[in-house]
Amino acid sequence: xxxVTQTPKFQVLKTGQSMxxxxxxxxxxxxxxxxxxxxxxxxxxxHYSVGAGITDQGxxxxxxxxxxxxxxxxxxxxxxxxxxxxxxxxxxxSYSGFSYEQYFGPGTRLTVT
Amino acid sequence: xxxxxQSPQFLSIQEGENLTVYCNSSxxxxxxxxxxxxxxxxxxxxxxxxxxxxxxxxxxxTFQFGDARKDSSLHITAAQPGDTGLYLCAGAKTSYDxxxxxxxxxxxxxx
Numbered sequence: 598x599x600x601v602t603q604t605p606k607f608q609v610l611k612t613g614q615s616m617x618x619x620x621x622x623x624x625x626x627x628x629x630x631x632x633x634x635x636x637x638x639x640x641x642x643x644h645y646s647v648g649a650g651i652t653d654q655g656x657x658x659x660x661x662x663x664x665x666x667x668x669x670x671x672x673x674x675x676x677x678x679x680x681x682x683x684x685x686x687x688x689x690x691s692y693s694g695f696s697y698e699q700y701f702g703p704g705t706r707l708t709v710t
Numbered sequence: 711x712x713x714x715x716q717s718p719q720f721l722s723i724q725e726g727e728n729l730t731v732y733c734n735s736s737x738x739x740x741x742x743x744x745x746x747x748x749x750x751x752x753x754x755x756x757x758x759x760x761x762x763x764x765x766x767x768x769x770x771x772t773f774q775f776g777d778a779r780k781d782s783s784l785h786i787t788a789a790q791p792g793d794t795g796l797y798l799c800a801g802a803k804t805s806y807d808x809x810x811x812x813x814x815x816x817x818x819x820x821x
Contacts, residue, residue: 601752630808637719639798639813640753647806655808687752694806701752 598623603688603702610678610709618673618705620688628691629671630655630699631663633684640687646671678709713737714801714812722818726788731815733799734781740804742775742782747796747814756784789819 604619622629627648632640632655642655646665660682662674671690675682685706689699715734723729733742741760745753757766759775759782766773770793772785786793800811 632811637813639714639716640800640811642808642810645808653808656810689752694802698755698758699753699809701754704750704752 600624601688601690601700601702603686603705605705606703608705608707610675610707612678612680612709614678616675616678618675618686618688618707620671620673620702621669622671622688622690622700623669624690624692624700625668626690626692626700627668628694628697628699629665630689631661631671631673632687632689633657633682634687634704635684643673643686675707680709683707683709713810714799716797716799716812716815718815719813720816720818722820723789725790725819725821728785728787729789729817730783730785731797731817732781732783733801733812735801736780737801737803738779739801740779740807741802742779743800743809744773744782744784745798745800745811747798748794753796753798786817789817791819791821793817794819 601622630645631643644663646652688702691697691699743758744756747753757773762777762779764775770787796814798814800809
């Protein structure tokens with residue numbers, strides 16, 4: 598099993614550009630989440646999904662969209678990138694509830710200039 | 711305002727010393743988790759505690775969940791350089807609720 602994979606690993610965007618961060622898992626996990634990590638802030642939840650077709654907002658959803666058309670994939674879209682979105686983004690999945698073990702991807706380091 | 715607070719924010723100790731890091735909240739959680747994160751990687755789960763007053767041991771690491779389920783501590787005995795990393799606590803209000811993370815404690819163990 599590959600576990601949780603994220604692409605790209607690094608990305609530089611100009612203000613106003615849009616892009617999609619990809620996340621896929623091959624563990625048949627129902628629960629998937631997107632977090633951003635900034636220095637001194639820990640991980641902040643952006644959006645999450647409890648199953649295909651179901652998504653909900655987390656702590657910091659503004660400027661981001663998600664969809665969950667399949668169990669395996671949970672892409673995160675930046676609609677119009679802003680410098681405040683410079684961060685490291687982590688995707689995570691878990692089997693049957695977020696309080697169960699979450700498996701994290703390796704992260705995407707995004708810089709918006 | 712962070713729902714989960716962690717202290718200290720930074721900790722630098724010599725190999726062989728003992729240390730304790732804390733995770734506190736004004737809210738009650740059904741479970742708390744501790745993750746460890748190394749630079750350039752995603753967090754990895756160390757333990758989940760679900761019962762007030764629960765104590766779990768993982769080799770040199772001892773985890774405790776407060777009686778009121780609002781706080782937790784992680785104690786490391788005889789720290790080693792391999793313990794270096796960012797320690798994150800995370801909590802869920804209910805079993806199937808989303809998980810919220812604290813800001814983390816950055817630990818550096820000097821050989």
